[in-house]
Amino acid sequence: xxxxxxxxxxxxxxxxxxxxxxxxxxxxxxxxxxxxxxxxxxxxxxxxxxxxxxxxxxxxxxxxxxxxxxxxxxxxxxxxxxxxxxxxxxxxxxxxxxxxxxxxxxxxxxxxxxxxxxxxxxxxxxxxxxxxxxxxxxxxxxxxxxxxxxxxxxxxxx
Numbered sequence: 001x002x003x004x005x006x007x008x009x010x011x012x013x014x015x016x017x018x019x020x021x022x023x024x025x026x027x028x029x030x031x032x033x034x035x036x037x038x039x040x041x042x043x044x045x046x047x048x049x050x051x052x053x054x055x056x057x058x059x060x061x062x063x064x065x066x067x068x069x070x071x072x073x074x075x076x077x078x079x080x081x082x083x084x085x086x087x088x089x090x091x092x093x094x095x096x097x098x099x100x101x102x103x104x105x106x107x108x109x110x111x112x113x114x115x116x117x118x119x120x121x122x123x124x125x126x127x128x129x130x131x132x133x134x135x136x137x138x139x140x141x142x143x144x145x146x147x148x149x150x151x152x153x154x155x156x157x158x
Contacts (some may be wrong), residue, residue: 001030001037003137004052009091009139009146013050018057020072022115032111037058044089046127048134051090059131063124069117073108073132084126086140087150094142100126137140 007013019027031054039047039060050057058071080102087095104125106118120128130140141147 001033003041003054003114004034004038006042006047006089007051007053009141012138013053013055014134015137016050016055017137018048018050021056021058021099024071024111025110028056028071029111031056032058032060036062036067036069039089042089044062045123046131047089048131050112050134050137051078053063058081059134061124061127061131063120063127066124068118068128070106071110072118073100073106073118073128073135075104075132076117076128077103077105078125079080079103082122084123086126086130086144088130088140090126091139091141093150094141094147095150096141096147098130098140098144102120102131104128106132 035047035052045063046061051058075109078101080100082099082102083097085095086098097106103121108116110116
């Protein structure tokens with residue numbers, strides 16, 4: 001495994017729709033392994049292939065010790081909504097409030113090429129939706145309200 005450079009906002013790859021993975025080969029598997037190491041090194045909850053410069057439809061999410069790798073994901077169902085504060089490895093230093101579904105169901109492939117179905121609520125639904133947006137060329141800043149500096153502490157009333 002190797003650390004990859006994270007592509008930052010302003011790079012046009014982040015605004016393009018990622019292409020389907022047609023063959024799961026060693027190159028794809030190494031990329032997934034590298035993405036996991038890069039995500040963990042940068043304290044992320046998820047990372048999509050375009051964030052490491054690979055315009056392919058795959059991402060990783062790790063929430064509550066549940067690791068999900070999904071290739072060619074498709075959202076098949078969403079329900080509800082929640083307002084959440086999000087950040088992004090490709091937009092360091094900023095957070096914003098984004099409306100996301102409370103529940104998400106996705107289908108796709110695992111690293112063995114087997115069809116999988118993932119369901120998530122709460123934070124997992126947020127992470128799945130956020131990473132899926134990366135595959136569509138959408139950054140959270142395009143959906144967010146109240147974008148602000150992540151490192152400014154708000155005044156606390158005593």
